[in-house]
Amino acid sequence: MLHTVRLPKHALWRLFLLPALILLAQAWPGIVHAETAPAEEPQGFTRQVVVEKARELSQAPFNPTQGEVPQALLNLNDAAWHDITYRPEKSLWQKENLPFQVQFFHPGLLYDRLVDVNIVDKGAVEPVAFDLSMFDYGNNHTLPEQIPPQFGFAGFSIEGWGKKSKQFHEVASFLGASYFRAIATDQVYGLSARGLAVDTAMPDGEEFPYFKEFWIEKPVKKSASLTVHALLDSKSLTGAYTFVITDGKTTSMDVTATLFLRVPVAKIGIAPLTSMFLFGENTDQRKVRDFRPEVHNSDGLLIKNDSGEWFWRPLDNPESLDINAFKADNVRGYGLIQRDREFNHYQDLNAAYERRPTLWVEPVGDWGFGHIELINIPTDQEIHDNIVAFWCPKDALPVGVPQTYEYKLLWYEGGFTHPPLGYVEATRAGDAGNGGQRFVIDFMSKALNLLLPPSKVEGVVTCGEGAVVSEQQVEKNEHTGGWRLSFVVSPDQAPSALEKVLPKRKPPIDLRAFLKINDITLTETWNYAYRP
Incomplete structure (x- = not known):
């Protein structure tokens, strides 16, 4: 274990100890610097603290x-x-x-x-x-x-x-x-x-x-x-x-x-x-x-x-x-x-x-x-x-x-958008009868505003097992300048008597939708959990 050698202040003691210290330093390099090396400045606060x-x-x-x-x-x-x-x-x-x-x-x-x-x-x-x-x-x-x-x-x-x-x-x-x-x-x-x-x-x-x-x-x-x-x-x-x-x-x-x-x-x-x-x-x-x-x-x-x-x-x-x-x-x-x-x-x-x-x-x-x-x-x-x-x-x-x-x-500060993609401005949902649900999605962006009929804007809608998509439609929304996608999602089979009493027992079904023109994706992907 390294110990610091502290010298007495009296000059006589320094006179007797100095030769011994020189011999000790030759045998154990580094110890001589313990007293003579300048003390390190204390480190200030940093994140590492x-x-x-x-x-x-x-x-x-x-x-x-x-x-x-x-x-x-x-x-x-x-x-x-x-x-x-x-x-x-x-x-x-x-x-x-x-x-x-x-x-x-x-x-x-x-x-x-x-x-x-x-x-x-x-x-x-x-x-x-x-x-x-x-x-x-x-x-x-x-x-x-x-x-x-x-x-x-x-x-x-x-x-x-x-x-x-x-x-x-x-x-x-x-x-x-x-x-x-x-x-x-x-x-x-x-x-x-x-x-x-x-x-x-x-x-x-x-x-x-x-x-x-x-x-x-x-x-x-x-x-x-x-x-x-x-x-x-x-x-x-x-x-x-x-x-x-x-x-x-x-x-x-x-x-x-x-x-x-x-x-x-x-x-x-x-x-x-x-x-x-x-x-x-x-x-x-x-x-x-x-x-x-x-x-x-x-x-x-x-x-x-x-x-x-x-x-x-x-x-x-x-x-x-x-x-x-x-x-x-x-x-x-x-x-x-x-x-x-x-x-x-x-x-x-x-x-x-x-x-x-x-x-x-x-x-x-x-x-x-x-x-x-x-x-x-x-x-x-x-x-x-x-x-x-x-x-x-x-x-x-x-x-x-x-x-x-x-x-x-x-x-x-404002609504977060991301050009050039179209973004979902609003999602609306309501009953469509027979356990189905109608979704109406308004997409917006400067690029979508420039697309006018008869542009071949298409909606791509997918859903997980247990439901089917029908009545799909894409149309220009003249009030917002964007495009509206609407469709109906329904269970793929009629609910049983028990399911009519306990309709929430079925797990939610994943829905995804976006707009495209030819092979170009125009919008972000909209996602929702449909609960039959």
């Missing part, structure tokens, strides 16, 4: 305790918790004329975990201390005296300087488990993203990893983006995340995630998205009576496959849990899209569903073999996120071996 923390954490048993939130805070109702507001004058860097500011969320209600937040300034790390003066407690007059001296935050929000508006506006927030969300210019919050999904919709229940600590890099005056690092923890795994956040007409996040499994996990969901779909134009039977024509944060799942095919699946609010898997080896992109941007289609002055963001995931590099999983959960209330989508690797991730995924999250 979080990676090493995640690695070390994964090698220890899971410890879910991290601070304690008083019961009085957990007993708050929604209105009381929202009455606790952050004082804008307490925003980080509020007086420093920087392009970003940070505000904090108070623990309470559903947010029962305290998270540690650090600021990184030129490589140096400084924790952000909780202070009661940061918050206005509104009508919660007795709450401050019930909060312990050493306390923490539930999460934080990021505000960016609007170049057009010349004022700060909210860009993103991290709050609850590993949830976070963002908005583009002139939008309102809608769907959310998560750091990771673990065993979602599995029989033994879902595991919710959470971000337990954050490091926010202080920007400089000309910073175009803000970098946030996060340490993920859960019973089965840990992770190190880095988000480079750039706001604008489209808010982007460059994400790097490194995972360490403690134990084998049955299902891992990479870059998971969560949204809400109560009903839309494709909902022929609503669960609720409502004055609004449509209620949803997103209206479809879009996938770009490695082959270049674009695949569109309208969202649904099923009678029972509905899990769909779409093969997506080396997927090139996927997202939950809010295409419908017409206020008249929602008629909600407060929710502003037409201004909810679209969220698109763009992998960096090849992710390998896997599938996109779409989960539709039944709900009768718009307050519940009942839609989940993520990419799932084909093979189980190894325990103890770091796995890194890189991707870009794009929070779009």
Whole structure:
């Protein structure tokens, strides 16, 4: 074992020891440099610090305790918790004329975990201390005296300087488990993203990893983006995340995630998205009576496959849990899209569903073999996120071996389209008699608008076993400029007496459709689950 030789300060001792040290150095090269070599400068904070923390954490048993939130805070109702507001004058860097500011969320209600937040300034790390003066407690007059001296935050929000508006506006927030969300210019919050999904919709229940600590890099005056690092923890795994956040007409996040499994996990969901779909134009039977024509944060799942095919699946609010898997080896992109941007289609002055963001995931590099999983959960209330989508690797991730995924999250202001392909503008469905269902699909694009009759635009419709397609028709839609495909899908045999009583016992049948002209594909592939 190598030991540093420390010389006494007294000159006489140095005189006697020096010859011995020279002889020792000849016999054991390197030891002479232990005292004479200049000390290394301490390394500043980098992403690798979080990676090493995640690695070390994964090698220890899971410890879910991290601070304690008083019961009085957990007993708050929604209105009381929202009455606790952050004082804008307490925003980080509020007086420093920087392009970003940070505000904090108070623990309470559903947010029962305290998270540690650090600021990184030129490589140096400084924790952000909780202070009661940061918050206005509104009508919660007795709450401050019930909060312990050493306390923490539930999460934080990021505000960016609007170049057009010349004022700060909210860009993103991290709050609850590993949830976070963002908005583009002139939008309102809608769907959310998560750091990771673990065993979602599995029989033994879902595991919710959470971000337990954050490091926010202080920007400089000309910073175009803000970098946030996060340490993920859960019973089965840990992770190190880095988000480079750039706001604008489209808010982007460059994400790097490194995972360490403690134990084998049955299902891992990479870059998971969560949204809400109560009903839309494709909902022929609503669960609720409502004055609004449509209620949803997103209206479809879009996938770009490695082959270049674009695949569109309208969202649904099923009678029972509905899990769909779409093969997506080396997927090139996927997202939950809010295409419908017409206020008249929602008629909600407060929710502003037409201004909810679209969220698109763009992998960096090849992710390998896997599938996109779409989960539709039944709900009768718009307050519940009942839609989940993520990419799932084909093979189980190894325990103890770091796995890194890189991707870009794009929070779009408008409906996401992809020229030159035609895209699905609307899906409508209704009964067609004898157990059949009529589908009407409107395709749109600039290229389709230029195609006029008698152009030989054809519809290609396929369905799985158990049903047949009839009454297929393609026609120009003069009101939209696009083309409309309509058809009827019916069971291939009459239902039995039992099936008439229990019609939902049959499995759904896969439908696919697109438009073509000659051998040229004109549109994305529309997909639906027909339930006889």
